[in-house]
Amino acid sequence: MKNSFILLIILLFPTIIFAAEPGTTDQKSWSFDLEPYLMATSIAGIASVGRVTGVDVDVEFSDILETLNIAAMIHFEAHHESGWGIWLDYGFMDLSQDTAGPVGGVASTDIRQGVFEAFALYRQELTQGKIDYIAGVRLWKNNIDATVDAAMFPGSQSIKIRADWLDAVVGARWIHYLNDTWQFRLRGDIGGLGLASNFTGTASVGIIYVINDLMDIDLTYKATWVDYEEGTKHTTDYFEYDTVTHGPILGLNFKW
Numbered sequence: 001m002k003n004s005f006i007l008l009i010i011l012l013f014p015t016i017i018f019a020a021e022p023g024t025t026d027q028k029s030w031s032f033d034l035e036p037y038l039m040a041t042s043i044a045g046i047a048s049v050g051r052v053t054g055v056d057v058d059v060e061f062s063d064i065l066e067t068l069n070i071a072a073m074i075h076f077e078a079h080h081e082s083g084w085g086i087w088l089d090y091g092f093m094d095l096s097q098d099t100a101g102p103v104g105g106v107a108s109t110d111i112r113q114g115v116f117e118a119f120a121l122y123r124q125e126l127t128q129g130k131i132d133y134i135a136g137v138r139l140w141k142n143n144i145d146a147t148v149d150a151a152m153f154p155g156s157q158s159i160k161i162r163a164d165w166l167d168a169v170v171g172a173r174w175i176h177y178l179n180d181t182w183q184f185r186l187r188g189d190i191g192g193l194g195l196a197s198n199f200t201g202t203a204s205v206g207i208i209y210v211i212n213d214l215m216d217i218d219l220t221y222k223a224t225w226v227d228y229e230e231g232t233k234h235t236t237d238y239f240e241y242d243t244v245t246h247g248p249i250l251g252l253n254f255k256w
Contacts, residue, residue, distance in 0.1 A: 029080055039247050110143075129174065192228075
């Protein structure tokens with residue numbers, strides 16, 4: 001993970017230096033967005049843990065609500081009048097479930113998934129909108145603890161997977177002003193490409209309702225793909241995660 005943080009600093013270094021230059025710290029030169037949001041998340045794909053490979057993952061939002069222990073989702077942006085800025089986003093879910101077996105045993109599963117994005121961005125103003133070009137990293141942290149007791153399987157078995165990886169990502173977001181109240185937003189990015197995961201990407205489409213100069217309402221549909229594997233197949237240290245996490249977002253954005 002040390003190398004991951006070094007890479008993050010390198011990617012954001014130009015923006016950090018620019019912000020620290022004399023005369024650029026005036027609040028009038030900067031604008032900020034802070035958006036707590038909720039996502040009605042569904043997950044689909046396949047996963048492999050240890051010797052159990054190719055398991056279908058099909059988790060609807062109603063299933064997540066039933067097993068959710070805690071969730072946190074927040075988005076932050078800082079924009080300088082020069083066009084340069086910073087984009088940070090964090091989403092975390094903690095899920096747990098006990099499943100009864102056919103002969104009375106219990107399988108306990110605890111999944112903690114966190115996704116953190118840190119991008120440098122450059123904003124290009126258009127006649128009726130703007131384009132934000134983004135480049136940075138997407139950090140994945142997955143902790144999976146699974147236990148199957150002896151009533152379901154000969155001998156109690158425990159599996160613990162700690163899978164953290166960092167993907168380089170590039171992309172863009174287009175914002176179009178429909179009128180003074182409504183905005184249309186379209187975003188796409190791509191990354192991974194074998195450097196960490198085999199592939200990761202995000203696509204989103206949505207609308208923004210401008211309440212006033214201080215607040216917006218964000219209505220977006222977002223999907224994030226990832227195809228990652230580590231370890232050797234059919235061994236206890238093998239982990240594969242090939243999924244798409246998708247769903248509608250409702251956020252309240254604070255601006256200053």
